[in-house]
Amino acid sequence: MPTTATEIPTDAEAADRSGITIRNPRSGEVLWTVAEAQPDAVTRAVEVARSAAADWASTAPAERGAALRNAARALDVAAGELAGLNASETGRPVEESLAGIAAGVSTLEQYAELGPVHRGLSLRGNQLASDYTVAEPRGVAALLTPWNDPVAVACGLIGAALVTGNTVVHKPSERCPRLGEALGEVLSAAFPAGVFQTVTGGAGVGALLAQSGADVIAHVGSSAAGANIARAGAMTGAHVIRENGGNDPLLVDRDVDPVWAAEQAAMGAFSNSGQICVAVERIYVHEAIAAEFCAALEAEAALRNGDGTVAPLVDERMRDAVHAHVTDALEKGAHALEGGLLPDGPGAFYPATVLTGCTDSMEVMTEETFGPVAPVQVVKTFDDGLRLACSGKYGLAATVLSGNIAHIQQAVAALPVGTVKINEVFGGAPGGAAQPRGISGAGFGYGPELLDEFSRVKVVHIAAPPEAAPQKDRP
Incomplete structure (x- = not known):
C-alpha cells in the first residue's frame, strides 16, 4: 500500500510539524487542519502506556x-x-464506510470472545511434574494504521492488542486524522486511563513512535515504510508485525467463462477505486479466451465510469502516482481500452482503466499501483501465466480462476504469497489469517493467530520437592 500514514523518513526531525491539512477528495476544498503530535507528546503517550501496562x-x-x-x-x-x-x-462512499465500521464492530466482538480463551499448551514430560506454557502480554503496543479501510483495520489490531493485556498507542493515517481522533475518543472511554491512546501526525510522528521503545509495533501500510519500521524494531528489540504493499496477480485459465472472469477482475481491480491491500494489480489471461475477457472487462470499466460509481482516490498525490504508472505503460506500448486519462474538474477522481498489451517492463505489472487500473497480459499457456504470477518482490495474495483441479493444485503449491484465492477474488471464512511474504510484510495480521503475535510465551516446569530428610533428635 503506497504512501500511507506511516511513511517514515530516515531522519524523524525532518518532518514538517505545522499541521495536517485535509482536502475533500471529491471537491478539492479544504476541510480542516489537524495538529500533529509534538515529540514530547509522543514520548509522554508511551510513558503513560508503560505506567498503565x-x-x-x-x-x-x-x-x-x-x-x-x-x-x-x-x-x-x-x-x-x-x-x-x-x-x-x-x-469512500458513506455506505462502504458504514460497512467498514460494521466490520470493525464485529472484529472487536470477535476478539472479546477469543481473548479470554487464548490459552497456553500442556507439555509432555515427567509424569510427576507439570510442564506448560503461559501467554503474557508483550507490554506497550504501537499501532500504525492506514486510510483505505481505517476503522476495520485499526479495530483488528487494537482489539487483539488490548484483549491480550497490552496497552496501546495508536497512530491513524495522516490522510484521515479527524476520523482517527474521533475513533480514539469513542474507543478509549471503554478502558482505564492510559490503556488506549491516540496520537495524530504524519511520517515524523510515525518514526518517533516506531523508535519509542514500544514492545511491539504493528503496521499496515507501504513496503517502504514497513522496511523502516522493521529496522527501527531491530534497533529497539520490538516485535514487529507488518502487512505491507502487494502486487497481487489474477491468473485466468482457458476453461472459465470469460465474462464471469471479467466480472471477478473488475471487482478485484476497481472496488474502493483499487485502494485495497489485496486488490487485483496485474492480470494474466490465457490467449484462448483473451479477446472475450478483455471486451467484457472493458465493458465493466465503462459501466463504472458511466454511472459514476468509481469513487475518488484519497487525494491528488495518490492520483498522480496512479497516473504515472498508467503513463509509463502507455509509453512502453500498452493500449488503454478504457480510461487512462486524467479527468477534468475538481477532486482526485481517476477513471476505471483497462490496459492491454502489458509486459513485465511496465510499472503497473511490477509495482503496487493502488488505483482503479486493470493491466492485462495475454499468455500462451497456464504455465506461462503461473510463472509470471510467481514473479516479483511482493508476496501478499493471489487469485486463480480455473476449473482444472491439477492447475489449481499446481498454483497453490507454487505461488509465493500468504493467501491464495481460487475462483473468488474477495471472500473467505471469518477469522482467516495469513503471513505475508517478501516485501509484503511478516507475521499474522488477522484472526486468532494475531493474539499470538501480541503475546510472548513463558514455559513453566514444576517438579515436586524431594522428601524432607528425617530430623535428628535435638537435646
Missing part, C-alpha cells in the same frame, strides 16, 4: 473482553458520525 496485564481476561465489548457497542452507536468523517477525508 502492569495493571492492565493483571486484569482478568474476561474483564478485558467485557471492556472490548463495551468499545464495540460504542463504535456501533458512533457509526454514522465516523462514516461521515471517513467519506469526507478519504472519499
Whole structure:
C-alpha cells in the first residue's frame, strides 16, 4: 500500500510539524487542519502506556473482553458520525464506510470472545511434574494504521492488542486524522486511563513512535515504510508485525467463462477505486479466451465510469502516482481500452482503466499501483501465466480462476504469497489469517493467530520437592 500514514523518513526531525491539512477528495476544498503530535507528546503517550501496562496485564481476561465489548457497542452507536468523517477525508462512499465500521464492530466482538480463551499448551514430560506454557502480554503496543479501510483495520489490531493485556498507542493515517481522533475518543472511554491512546501526525510522528521503545509495533501500510519500521524494531528489540504493499496477480485459465472472469477482475481491480491491500494489480489471461475477457472487462470499466460509481482516490498525490504508472505503460506500448486519462474538474477522481498489451517492463505489472487500473497480459499457456504470477518482490495474495483441479493444485503449491484465492477474488471464512511474504510484510495480521503475535510465551516446569530428610533428635 503506497504512501500511507506511516511513511517514515530516515531522519524523524525532518518532518514538517505545522499541521495536517485535509482536502475533500471529491471537491478539492479544504476541510480542516489537524495538529500533529509534538515529540514530547509522543514520548509522554508511551510513558503513560508503560505506567498503565502492569495493571492492565493483571486484569482478568474476561474483564478485558467485557471492556472490548463495551468499545464495540460504542463504535456501533458512533457509526454514522465516523462514516461521515471517513467519506469526507478519504472519499469512500458513506455506505462502504458504514460497512467498514460494521466490520470493525464485529472484529472487536470477535476478539472479546477469543481473548479470554487464548490459552497456553500442556507439555509432555515427567509424569510427576507439570510442564506448560503461559501467554503474557508483550507490554506497550504501537499501532500504525492506514486510510483505505481505517476503522476495520485499526479495530483488528487494537482489539487483539488490548484483549491480550497490552496497552496501546495508536497512530491513524495522516490522510484521515479527524476520523482517527474521533475513533480514539469513542474507543478509549471503554478502558482505564492510559490503556488506549491516540496520537495524530504524519511520517515524523510515525518514526518517533516506531523508535519509542514500544514492545511491539504493528503496521499496515507501504513496503517502504514497513522496511523502516522493521529496522527501527531491530534497533529497539520490538516485535514487529507488518502487512505491507502487494502486487497481487489474477491468473485466468482457458476453461472459465470469460465474462464471469471479467466480472471477478473488475471487482478485484476497481472496488474502493483499487485502494485495497489485496486488490487485483496485474492480470494474466490465457490467449484462448483473451479477446472475450478483455471486451467484457472493458465493458465493466465503462459501466463504472458511466454511472459514476468509481469513487475518488484519497487525494491528488495518490492520483498522480496512479497516473504515472498508467503513463509509463502507455509509453512502453500498452493500449488503454478504457480510461487512462486524467479527468477534468475538481477532486482526485481517476477513471476505471483497462490496459492491454502489458509486459513485465511496465510499472503497473511490477509495482503496487493502488488505483482503479486493470493491466492485462495475454499468455500462451497456464504455465506461462503461473510463472509470471510467481514473479516479483511482493508476496501478499493471489487469485486463480480455473476449473482444472491439477492447475489449481499446481498454483497453490507454487505461488509465493500468504493467501491464495481460487475462483473468488474477495471472500473467505471469518477469522482467516495469513503471513505475508517478501516485501509484503511478516507475521499474522488477522484472526486468532494475531493474539499470538501480541503475546510472548513463558514455559513453566514444576517438579515436586524431594522428601524432607528425617530430623535428628535435638537435646
